[in-house]
Amino acid sequence: xxxxxxxxxxxxxxxxxAQIVSHRYMLRAGMIxxxxxxIYSWLPLGYKVLKRIEQIVHDEQVRAGHIPMLMPTxxxxxxxxxSGRYDDYGQEMLRIKDRHDRDMLYGPTNEELITDIFRxxxxxxxxxxxxxxxxxxxxxxxxxxxFGVMRGREFLMKDGYNFDLTKEDALHAYNRHLVSYLRSYxxxxxxxxxxxxxxxxxxxxxxHEFLVLAETGESEVFYDSEITDLKFGDxxxxxxxxxxxxxxxxxxxxxxxxxxETHDExxxxxxxxxxxxxxxxxxxxxxxxxGTKYSDAMNATVQGPDGKATPVHMGSHGIGVSxxxxxxxxxxHDDRGIIWPEGVTPFHCGIVNLKTGDAEADAACExxxxxxxxxxxxxxxxxxxxxxxxxxxxxDLIGLPWRITVGPRGLKNGIxxxxxxxxxxxxxxxxxxxxxxxxxxxxxxx
Amino acid sequence: xxxxxxxxxxxxxxxxxAQIVSHRYMLRAGMIxxxxxxIYSWLPLGYKVLKRIEQIVHDEQVRAGHIPMLMPTxxxxxxxxxSGRYDDYGQEMLRIKDRHDRDMLYGPTNEELITDIFRxxxxxxxxxxxxxxxxxxxxxxxxxxxFGVMRGREFLMKDGYNFDLTKEDALHAYNRHLVSYLRSYxxxxxxxxxxxxxxxxxxxxxxHEFLVLAETGESEVFYDSEITDLKFGDxxxxxxxxxxxxxxxxxxxxxxxxxxETHDExxxxxxxxxxxxxxxxxxxxxxxxxGTKYSDAMNATVQGPDGKATPVHMGSHGIGVSxxxxxxxxxxHDDRGIIWPEGVTPFHCGIVNLKTGDAEADAACExxxxxxxxxxxxxxxxxxxxxxxxxxxxxDLIGLPWRITVGPRGLKNGIxxxxxxxxxxxxxxxxxxxxxxxxxxxxxxx
Numbered sequence: 001x002x003x004x005x006x007x008x009x010x011x012x013x014x015x016x017x018a019q020i021v022s023h024r025y026m027l028r029a030g031m032i033x034x035x036x037x038x039i040y041s042w043l044p045l046g047y048k049v050l051k052r053i054e055q056i057v058h059d060e061q062v063r064a065g066h067i068p069m070l071m072p073t074x075x076x077x078x079x080x081x082x083s084g085r086y087d088d089y090g091q092e093m094l095r096i097k098d099r100h101d102r103d104m105l106y107g108p109t110n111e112e113l114i115t116d117i118f119r120x121x122x123x124x125x126x127x128x129x130x131x132x133x134x135x136x137x138x139x140x141x142x143x144x145x146x147f148g149v150m151r152g153r154e155f156l157m158k159d160g161y162n163f164d165l166t167k168e169d170a171l172h173a174y175n176r177h178l179v180s181y182l183r184s185y186x187x188x189x190x191x192x193x194x195x196x197x198x199x200x201x202x203x204x205x206x207x208h209e210f211l212v213l214a215e216t217g218e219s220e221v222f223y224d225s226e227i228t229d230l231k232f233g234d235x236x237x238x239x240x241x242x243x244x245x246x247x248x249x250x251x252x253x254x255x256x257x258x259x260x261e262t263h264d265e266x267x268x269x270x271x272x273x274x275x276x277x278x279x280x281x282x283x284x285x286x287x288x289x290x291g292t293k294y295s296d297a298m299n300a301t302v303q304g305p306d307g308k309a310t311p312v313h314m315g316s317h318g319i320g321v322s323x324x325x326x327x328x329x330x331x332x333h334d335d336r337g338i339i340w341p342e343g344v345t346p347f348h349c350g351i352v353n354l355k356t357g358d359a360e361a362d363a364a365c366e367x368x369x370x371x372x373x374x375x376x377x378x379x380x381x382x383x384x385x386x387x388x389x390x391x392x393x394x395x396d397l398i399g400l401p402w403r404i405t406v407g408p409r410g411l412k413n414g415i416x417x418x419x420x421x422x423x424x425x426x427x428x429x430x431x432x433x434x435x436x437x438x439x440x441x442x443x444x445x446x
Numbered sequence: 447x448x449x450x451x452x453x454x455x456x457x458x459x460x461x462x463x464a465q466i467v468s469h470r471y472m473l474r475a476g477m478i479x480x481x482x483x484x485i486y487s488w489l490p491l492g493y494k495v496l497k498r499i500e501q502i503v504h505d506e507q508v509r510a511g512h513i514p515m516l517m518p519t520x521x522x523x524x525x526x527x528x529s530g531r532y533d534d535y536g537q538e539m540l541r542i543k544d545r546h547d548r549d550m551l552y553g554p555t556n557e558e559l560i561t562d563i564f565r566x567x568x569x570x571x572x573x574x575x576x577x578x579x580x581x582x583x584x585x586x587x588x589x590x591x592x593f594g595v596m597r598g599r600e601f602l603m604k605d606g607y608n609f610d611l612t613k614e615d616a617l618h619a620y621n622r623h624l625v626s627y628l629r630s631y632x633x634x635x636x637x638x639x640x641x642x643x644x645x646x647x648x649x650x651x652x653x654h655e656f657l658v659l660a661e662t663g664e665s666e667v668f669y670d671s672e673i674t675d676l677k678f679g680d681x682x683x684x685x686x687x688x689x690x691x692x693x694x695x696x697x698x699x700x701x702x703x704x705x706x707e708t709h710d711e712x713x714x715x716x717x718x719x720x721x722x723x724x725x726x727x728x729x730x731x732x733x734x735x736x737g738t739k740y741s742d743a744m745n746a747t748v749q750g751p752d753g754k755a756t757p758v759h760m761g762s763h764g765i766g767v768s769x770x771x772x773x774x775x776x777x778x779h780d781d782r783g784i785i786w787p788e789g790v791t792p793f794h795c796g797i798v799n800l801k802t803g804d805a806e807a808d809a810a811c812e813x814x815x816x817x818x819x820x821x822x823x824x825x826x827x828x829x830x831x832x833x834x835x836x837x838x839x840x841x842d843l844i845g846l847p848w849r850i851t852v853g854p855r856g857l858k859n860g861i862x863x864x865x866x867x868x869x870x871x872x873x874x875x876x877x878x879x880x881x882x883x884x885x886x887x888x889x890x891x892x
Contacts, residue, residue, distance in 0.1 A: 007513050007576060009567035020802055033563055035490045036522035037548070043565055044578070045709070047515045067453050069493045072600045073519060076482035091545045098599075099537045099587045104482070106520075116516075117479055117487055121455035130453060137519055137583070153544075154518045 003382045020216045022329035023148030029398045038145025038153030048346035065181040066131040079112035092140045107137035114161045119300040133160030159317040163312045164315035170313035175245035177287045177317040177369045182232040189341020198261035206289040211281030214330040219317030221281040223257035265283035289315040347380035350400040354407030375444045449828045465664045468775035475844045484591025484599030494792035510626040511579040523549035525558035552585035560607045565746040571611045577605030596772035603766040609758045616759035621691035623733045623763040628678040635787020642705035652681030652735040657727030660776040667727040670704035708869045728773045735761040784845030794827035796846040800853030820888045
């Protein structure tokens, strides 16, 4: 993308309403604009990151054998009356009346709707196991929305639901989700720690929350410092293998890691003191096994191998897709702006032309732009006539992990500059080598 | 995808509520399930087609130089009061009160919100031309929703908005949209004819509607039969070229083609009688130029080259993404089910194993499945133990354009059967050649 043809309304001043760094930078980098309280428009740059995160979540769910679909945003109140949650949910549920005065609501979650789909179409244990998921906008009418997309009212969430014949099968589904979530967060450049948590309005006492450590986190967390050394990494996993998935669960949840809701001081104190950590965390996902809570209430049964109707064992599993943008920025920024991990960056590389209008500089930039594009990468080329200082400030603010700087002086010696946003380190090298380095970083064959 | 691990709840019986063929087949093929009146869940198969259509629309908009973003589903009523449309819109607008009793609405369209984004961030003619678009769920509270996704209440729409300094520039944006729409529909296997139409609640008297001819269409249309011979095809186009885009507009709109709203019997009768056609059509898109209607009302101005503030010229341009599934099926089906055009098919090819459990047949199917997958294609492999007749009926119903049938008898002679869903023609050939043919059809190098 050429910046002269893009819509990137960066702000020089810090908007006064933003209390935390991710909100400030998302506004300043032209990623979002508030439409009304807790409701945001995703400007082009923010939208690109949102789509990249969404794609990672899709990839990893499909890899785990889970099936994508899409439920609507608005739901009839009837199903929620059937489960008993219509009255329980309180004022965070946005209740709506349509023109025929029917009670509707903007879905805050989808256990009822998916259970209704399941019971309408599945009647035999032979169709199990089954895990369906979708990524859809949700609404929770927060009384005091704040922190930008971190605690908005309209938010994008992945929610998945497993249906299994037995508790054992459902716990395997739970483990599959844990593994796929670890992979998803790592691909986004995040360390999200599974912590023992509380069921809340979803229900179930078998649940883990995934938390990203950050000073601005809303949750107080307690953990054994050894847990931050764990990485899922590149290891191969067979999602059908009960043993392999169970082993990952044990590896990642056997050390003490709890939110304040489930914190147990006595257990915590059994950890050697040097390893005890008390910090703050941002919740970016949660997995639940809740047994037959909804299938009992809504009569979602299958015929088992013995011919008897048996309620299915279920769980639900969520990733806060839009909130992840905030979490990533909270975890990865400096005083000049955002530092995107390569896995979610909106553009793979910035190209700064130090002297737009200079024939040689223009041609070199165009050649680099064309070469990167031909590799299947998306560079952002600042071809405007702003001065160099302004161009650097914008690139630093929007946080592209790599920048190629092109100017007449360097070109005289056949070189351009390649700069890492994270370390600030620059190397001078011929354009072809800069392109090669970028290709390597993103795993593209030159 | 292996059918044994998929969720494809096909129905044997035709649901009584479905009045038109696309609605019937979408229900029977397990593509959608009604969640409440005019609101649908997209089951896995339907979701896949929806995503393919969405991707074509994205591709062609980006190709035309238009910039993707995303606005929220819920909007504050304030902006609609500013434009004057809050009261005008009537009961089709779903009005909502949040917990603080603020007036909100579920966006039926986005002229106000995008104009607000524009005026907040753009102040100079140097930032023009600018076209922003998004693909987002909308809601119109139809009094009598019907025809499945063709006239639902919650629906997915692409809406784009151009901002230009002059009427001439805005008409070029209009033409760009016309070209990009022609390309989009053709990639979906559809012929959608641009017809002179009426502005309706969006406003503007410069507007074309795109209509797909189908007996079940809601609009009566009148046209010169020569228009159905026009194809955009593979021709190269420079979207920056005013002349090229204008030439396409002239080519595709100079012949008589109007909906009943703008039909002019006298003009129509000037066409030779043999070429006069009166038919029905399904509206799948509309483009508008409406000048400064919203920029005047909402004070969206830029500083022109002369230093004076001038209201921007705008247009809006919509494609009904979810409704297109219905339109494509109306245009492409037979009495056994859907016939997907290759451009939007949910799976590229079906593989039917005539004798699941037979070692040779299983191995041959697995090899074909692996080969097609390695080519970047998505086959649907029916590995269930249903009898052959049932497998064929399902494949015909869900409408995959190509089917490879594998059985022990053919394998003895080294052959499988490749069948075209559209023509019903089958050829027998070795598995490698069947794979090659499928690869060719989808433009993949073997």
